[in-house]
Amino acid sequence: MTNEEIEKKIDSYSNNPSKMWELINFYINKSKREGNDEALFYGYRYASMSSSYPVNLKYADSALITAQKSKVKKILLDAYLSRGNINMAEEFYQKALTDILIANRLSQEYGNTYIFNKTIYIIAQNKIYLGQYEDAKKELLVCLKYFKDNLKNKTSLGRNYQMYYIYSLMSLIDTNTKLGQFSGNEALLREAFDYLKKNNLSQYVPYFITSEGITAYHLKDYKTAISKFSEALKLYNDQWEHNTEIFYLGLSYWQIGKRSLAIKYLDEIDKHYNKTKKLDPQFRPAYEILIKYYHSKGDTEKQLEYINKLMVLDRSYEKNYKYLYQRIVKEYDTEKLVAEKNRIENTLQNQRSFFITVFSLLMLGFLVFGFRIYREKQNYKKRFEEILSQQDTIRSKEEKPREDLTDNFSKEKFDYDFYNKIPGLNPIFVENILTQLEIFENENKFLNPQLSQKLLSEELGTNSTYFSKIINTYKGKTFTLYINDLRLDYIIDQLRHDVKYINMDVKELAFIAGFSSTENFSDNFRRKFDLKPSVFIKMMKEKL
Numbered sequence: 001m002t003n004e005e006i007e008k009k010i011d012s013y014s015n016n017p018s019k020m021w022e023l024i025n026f027y028i029n030k031s032k033r034e035g036n037d038e039a040l041f042y043g044y045r046y047a048s049m050s051s052s053y054p055v056n057l058k059y060a061d062s063a064l065i066t067a068q069k070s071k072v073k074k075i076l077l078d079a080y081l082s083r084g085n086i087n088m089a090e091e092f093y094q095k096a097l098t099d100i101l102i103a104n105r106l107s108q109e110y111g112n113t114y115i116f117n118k119t120i121y122i123i124a125q126n127k128i129y130l131g132q133y134e135d136a137k138k139e140l141l142v143c144l145k146y147f148k149d150n151l152k153n154k155t156s157l158g159r160n161y162q163m164y165y166i167y168s169l170m171s172l173i174d175t176n177t178k179l180g181q182f183s184g185n186e187a188l189l190r191e192a193f194d195y196l197k198k199n200n201l202s203q204y205v206p207y208f209i210t211s212e213g214i215t216a217y218h219l220k221d222y223k224t225a226i227s228k229f230s231e232a233l234k235l236y237n238d239q240w241e242h243n244t245e246i247f248y249l250g251l252s253y254w255q256i257g258k259r260s261l262a263i264k265y266l267d268e269i270d271k272h273y274n275k276t277k278k279l280d281p282q283f284r285p286a287y288e289i290l291i292k293y294y295h296s297k298g299d300t301e302k303q304l305e306y307i308n309k310l311m312v313l314d315r316s317y318e319k320n321y322k323y324l325y326q327r328i329v330k331e332y333d334t335e336k337l338v339a340e341k342n343r344i345e346n347t348l349q350n351q352r353s354f355f356i357t358v359f360s361l362l363m364l365g366f367l368v369f370g371f372r373i374y375r376e377k378q379n380y381k382k383r384f385e386e387i388l389s390q391q392d393t394i395r396s397k398e399e400k401p402r403e404d405l406t407d408n409f410s411k412e413k414f415d416y417d418f419y420n421k422i423p424g425l426n427p428i429f430v431e432n433i434l435t436q437l438e439i440f441e442n443e444n445k446f447l448n449p450q451l452s453q454k455l456l457s458e459e460l461g462t463n464s465t466y467f468s469k470i471i472n473t474y475k476g477k478t479f480t481l482y483i484n485d486l487r488l489d490y491i492i493d494q495l496r497h498d499v500k501y502i503n504m505d506v507k508e509l510a511f512i513a514g515f516s517s518t519e520n521f522s523d524n525f526r527r528k529f530d531l532k533p534s535v536f537i538k539m540m541k542e543k544l
Contacts, residue, residue: 003027003031003036003039003042006023006026006030007027007042007046010023010024010027010046014203014238015203015237015239016236017050017160017239020050021251023049024043024046024050024390026045027039027042027517028040028043028048028095031043037045037066037067037069037070037072037535038070038072038075040066041063041067041072041078041079042075042076043071044059044062044066044080045059045060045063045079045539046065047079048060048063048082048083048086049082049086050063053090053163055088057083057086057087057090060079060082060083060086060188061083061246063079063082063083064079064080064083064301066079067079072114073106073110074112074114074115076106077103077106077107077110077112077115078103078118078433080099080100080102080106080116080167081099081100081115081118081119082120083099084096084097084098084099084100084122085122088100088122088125088126088129089371091428092128092280093126095231096122096126097126100122100123100126101119101304103115103118104116104119104120104123106363107119113146114150114159114161117142117143117146117147117164118143118164119169120139120142120143120192121139121140121143121164121167121507124136124137124139124140124143124172124175126170126448127139128171128174128175128178133175133178134179134181136171136175137172137175137176137179140168140171140172140175141172143164143168144165144169144172144272145163146165146170147162147165147168148165149284151165162199162201163474165195166192166195166196166201166204169188169208169463170190170192170207170208170533173185173186173188173189173208173211174211175515176188177211177214177215177218182215182218182219185211185215188408189208189211189403190482192208192384193205193208196208196215201418202235203237206232206233206235206236207230207232207234208246209228209231209232209235210228210229210232210242210248212224212474213225213226213227213228213229213232213245214244216228217248217251217252217285220255222252222255222256223256225248225252226249226252226253228254229245229248229249230249232245233245241272242271243268243272243280243283244318246265246268246269247265247266247269247282247283247286248495249262249265250263250264250269250286250289251289253265253524254266254287257493259293261289262289262293263293266286266290267290267378269283269286270286270290270306270309272289273309273313275346279313280319284310284313284314284317287306287309287310288310289304291303291304291306291307291310294306300344303343303408304344304345304413306343307337307341308341310337311337311338314337328346332406348349354504363383373455375422380531380535380539381539382485382527383530383531384491384531384536385531387492387531387536388496391492391493391496414427414428414431419431419434421471421473421474422470422473422490425466425469425470429462430474432461433460433462433466433467433470434470434474436460440456440460441486444490446483446486446487446490446513446514447487447490447512447513449511449515449516450516451514452468453468453479453480456479464468466478483527484515484528486512487514487515487524487529488524488529490513491509491513492536494512495509495536496540496541502537502541506518506521506522506533506534506537510520510522521533
């Protein structure tokens with residue numbers, strides 16, 4: 001694989017960092033083995049462009065040392081230019097300008113028009129930083145023409161006319177927007193989209209869609225702006241944060257009155273600042289809006305937090321962007337921020353005294369509440385023990401009647417008075433129904449979720465009216481309560497004697513017991529036992 005092929009491969013993996021770094025390291029090691037300083041320079045340059053601070057500057061320094069060692073003029077120029085780019089990205093503007101001006105001077109001496117035009121592009125970026133948009137536009141028109149005119153040239157090692165043509169287009173569109181010259185962008189955007197489509201460069205498309213969105217925002221077409229920024233975010237397929245789209249989505253939603261949604265986006269800008277401790281001056285209005293929003297909500301703590309952050313940012317902007325900072329339109333200047341900060345702090349001081357009183361009352365309330373919780377836990381424990389005791393009694397009674405029944409049959413005795421409690425019903429008929437009910441209970445047929453009074457009465461050979469009277473008289477409750485109580489007693493028995501049930505959730509237990517829903521199960525459990533099923537299960541686990 002030639003070095004040119006390696007570079008093309010690296011470019012193609014811009015959306016796959018692990019693969020990209022694998023090739024970059026291969027490129028560096030291959031160049032070292034071959035003693036090819038020119039190729040090694042380009043390997044280091046790729047590494048510097050693909051890493052973050054401070055590693056990027058270390059690779060940039062290695063690239064410059066390698067270029068000086070090689071004595072190849074074109075890469076020495078590129079080395080200064082590359083390090084200047086990185087210094088500029090890291091906001092070391094004086095160092096960046098020194099490197100860029102060296103590259104500019106050397107490119108004129110060596111007659112390297114490619115590097116010369118790259119320096120013009122970067123000087124334009126520096127003028128944008130200074131707020132000198134008219135001058136920046138003149139520089140951009142020059143370098144854009146050069147890179148466009150050379151697009152058909154066969155790309156040699158280290159030269160990327162195509163990339164800088166696209167970058168120049170982006171920057172010129174952005175500069176026109178800053179100048180309010182939106183009509184000039186229409187032709188540039190058409191040119192960009194046509195070129196990207198023709199050359200299958202879809203990775204750059206969302207950047208220009210964002211440019212359309214910014215233009216729409218400044219023309220107060222907020223609906224279109226939101227659509228464009230949202231589309232761009234969906235199309236990006238890289239590892240970079242795209243704060244510009246997030247910021248303008250926040251501004252657009254704020255303008256159309258969707259303030260809560262706007263704040264969600266602007267909070268993302270704040271998170272980026274919290275993580276990096278850096279923020280481009282163009283995003284400053286995010287904090288002005290955050291301050292206004294939390295002021296309207298009466299949230300002085302948040303308001304003070306954002307005021308303090310904006311004051312820190314302004315000091316940084318004044319130092320690092322001193323020329324551009326003078327041109328920033330500020331709704332909250334330093335004097336207003338200090339006055340608002342002092343007002344909030346005084347308010348908070350008064351609130352502290354109030355909060356101390358409230359806190360004392362709350363502590364008293366918590367003590368009372370804690371005592372109530374303690375008593376409630378004691379009551380839970382008492383109810384738990386009562387439930388277990390009740391279930392033991394039920395089990396013993398269930399066993400005893402079966403023994404008595406055997407004796408009764410053997411002695412052929414019949415308790416006529418016991419079975420003659422319902423006028424109009426034959427005692428023998430009643431005794432037969434009750435015997436069948438006992439079998440029904442012993443075989444756990446009450447677990448059938450489809451069970452109904454009509455269905456069971458027919459199965460036992462009677463009608464619903466007679467059956468209802470027998471249940472009410474001999475079970476002391478309605479049919480529904482009778483069935484639900486049987487189900488609950490069954491579940492309690494399973495929870496006590498089979499550990500697998502302890503680890504089931506309430507929904508599973510309700511299904512096993514035959515209840516129609518979790519809510520129905522829980523309601524009946526509380527009715528019968530005066531305890532939530534979840535509490536009972538927890539106490540059973542503690543008992544194990």
